[in-house]
Amino acid sequence: METKDLQAEGWHRADILAAVRKKGSNLASIARSIGLAPQSMYWAMISPHARANLAVAEFLGVPASTIWPQWFDGDGKLISKTPLPRPRPHAEPIPRGSSASSPRPSAA
Numbered sequence: 001m002e003t004k005d006l007q008a009e010g011w012h013r014a015d016i017l018a019a020v021r022k023k024g025s026n027l028a029s030i031a032r033s034i035g036l037a038p039q040s041m042y043w044a045m046i047s048p049h050a051r052a053n054l055a056v057a058e059f060l061g062v063p064a065s066t067i068w069p070q071w072f073d074g075d076g077k078l079i080s081k082t083p084l085p086r087p088r089p090h091a092e093p094i095p096r097g098s099s100a101s102s103p104r105p106s107a108a
Contacts, residue, residue, distance in 0.1 A: 010066070010068045011066075016056065016060075020060065030055050030056060031052065034055045036051065040052050
């Protein structure tokens, strides 16, 4: 992948978690330090949550616009509340028979 594409997409969630862990912490600790429920931080990885996202960016020492360019501008202001697109798994439809099902034999 080209650098230009990476900048447009921002960081992958796994990369964010790895960077936080490399610095000796976790998302739950960051959440507690700013008065949020730990689960809020995990949701902030897939959907914009300004307070949580900015806390992670500050902890990592990286601008929020670098991590989430689709959500934050260069000044750290939220520009989009649209979550990242998540691919939906492809499922084959269940085949439906055209005839009525046959009755079960009764137990004698």
